[in-house]
Amino acid sequence: MSARVVVSFLVLILIAWPVRSEEAESTATVLCYHVVGSPDDGELSITREAFRQQMQYLATTGYTVIPLAEVASYLEGRQKKLPANAVVITVDDGYRSTYSEIFPVVKQHGFPFTAFIYPKWVGQSSNALTWDQVKEMADDNVDIQSHTLSHAYLTRRRGGYAGAYPNWVRLELEESKRIIEQQTGRPVRFLAYPYGDYDSQVAAYASQSGYDAALTCDFGSVKKGSNLFRMKRVVIRKDTSFGEFRALLGNAPLKLQEQSPTVGSLFSEEVPVISARIPDYKRLDPTSVQMAVLSLGRAPFSYDARDGSISLIVRDTLKGRTQRAFVWGTERGTGKRVEATWTFYVAAEEPPAETLAQKRPPAASAVAAGVTDPKASEDDTRLVVRTRRR
Numbered sequence: 064m065s066a067r068v069v070v071s072f073l074v075l076i077l078i079a080w081p082v083r084s085e086e087a088e089s090t091a092t093v094l095c096y097h098v099v100g101s102p103d104d105g106e107l108s109i110t111r112e113a114f115r116q117q118m119q120y121l122a123t124t125g126y127t128v129i130p131l132a133e134v135a136s137y138l139e140g141r142q143k144k145l146p147a148n149a150v151v152i153t154v155d156d157g158y159r160s161t162y163s164e165i166f167p168v169v170k171q172h173g174f175p176f177t178a179f180i181y182p183k184w185v186g187q188s189s190n191a192l193t194w195d196q197v198k199e200m201a202d203d204n205v206d207i208q209s210h211t212l213s214h215a216y217l218t219r220r221r222g223g224y225a226g227a228y229p230n231w232v233r234l235e236l237e238e239s240k241r242i243i244e245q246q247t248g249r250p251v252r253f254l255a256y257p258y259g260d261y262d263s264q265v266a267a268y269a270s271q272s273g274y275d276a277a278l279t280c281d282f283g284s285v286k287k288g289s290n291l292f293r294m295k296r297v298v299i300r301k302d303t304s305f306g307e308f309r310a311l312l313g314n315a316p317l318k319l320q321e322q323s324p325t326v327g328s329l330f331s332e333e334v335p336v337i338s339a340r341i342p343d344y345k346r347l348d349p350t351s352v353q354m355a356v357l358s359l360g361r362a363p364f365s366y367d368a369r370d371g372s373i374s375l376i377v378r379d380t381l382k383g384r385t386q387r388a389f390v391w392g393t394e395r396g397t398g399k400r401v402e403a404t405w406t407f408y409v410a411a412e413e414p415p416a417e418t419l420a421q422k423r424p425p426a427a428s429a430v431a432a433g434v435t436d437p438k439a440s441e442d443d444t445r446l447v448v449r450t451r452r453r
Contacts, residue, residue: 152176179255344371352392
């Protein structure tokens with residue numbers, strides 16, 4: 064065989080062989096929240112149950128929540144790469160729920176997060192943060208950053224701003240920065256554009272006003288080469304289902320077989336094992352494959368890379384009637400995260416005899432039979448990614 068043929072053969076192998084790129088690993092999803100637990104605040108308000116489920120999911124299924132500053136450092140070239148499955152949590156506007164609902168939950172999980180506030184609203188409404196709350200969070204290492212002075216549309220150059228636009232936009236940017244630094248005693252480096260409203264001129268003013276980076280509401284992840292003053296985010300809305308939330312983080316579906324307990328069935332404490340088999344296990348990096356039950360958090364599991372079988376022994380009490388099991392891993396070559404989940408149930412505790420006597424027979428029999436809601440896992444297949452700006 065000639066040297067030319069050998070070289071050509073090697074080139075073909077290299078082209079066909081999947082290469083795991085550093086860029087595929089070094090990305091981050093920046094989540095954008097607004098209000099939690101307040102049903103009167105429109106499409107950007109989510110329930111406290113949804114928020115807690117999302118945070119428990121991040122804590123349980125292999126994500127790494129990192130500070131916004133770490134992403135900025137990566138984009139500036141001062142940090143070589145980001146952790147796999149990196150997520151940043153940001154909260155816009157400065158609603159009271161940032162302190163009452165979000166702060167305690169992320170603190171419980173040990174997650175960092177960034178709160179973008181605008182000083183003209185602080186302390187001015189029962190729904191707004193107070194400066195005492197802002198200072199308390201800042202002293203507990205919450206990253207307090209700027210959402211401008213008054214939450215104005217920064218690209219509007221009409222009316223009274225027409226002739227004095229440069230001075231007005233700089234006031235919005237610089238005065239907010241100054242006040243927040245004065246109140247917290249910490250530097251303000253980052254800006255979130257109100258309403259996601261920006262253009263190249265606004266981005267230039269942000270840089271000139273002393274900001275190191277700025278965040279939009281444009282959908283997407285942050286990766287190597289992303290513009291520091293046009294950082295993309297994923298906005299979480301009231302109608303974001305749990306299945307959609309997982310898809311927004313970049314998960315691709317993973318097929319499972321032989322799940323036990325089966326989908327929608329009852330868990331038996333006599334056989335306290337959760338198990339499944341991955342039929343196309345060979346496409347996964349075996350060191351990346353993991354398993355968890357959401358209500359348990361992280362727990363020991365066993366994975367056999369020879370046939371794709373995976374199992375977890377339940378040693379603690381499962382809390383709650385509805386349970387979710389997860390299996391995930393990364394594809395060889397691409398580094399793409401893939402994930403599967405299924406729902407099963409824990410039998411309700413037997414109520415006292417007098418309570419049973421008071422119940423209507425149909426309801427009691429339905430509970431005893433373990434009747435389940437056929438729509439319970441509907442959100443697992445709802446993977447439509449929304450790209451609207453807000």
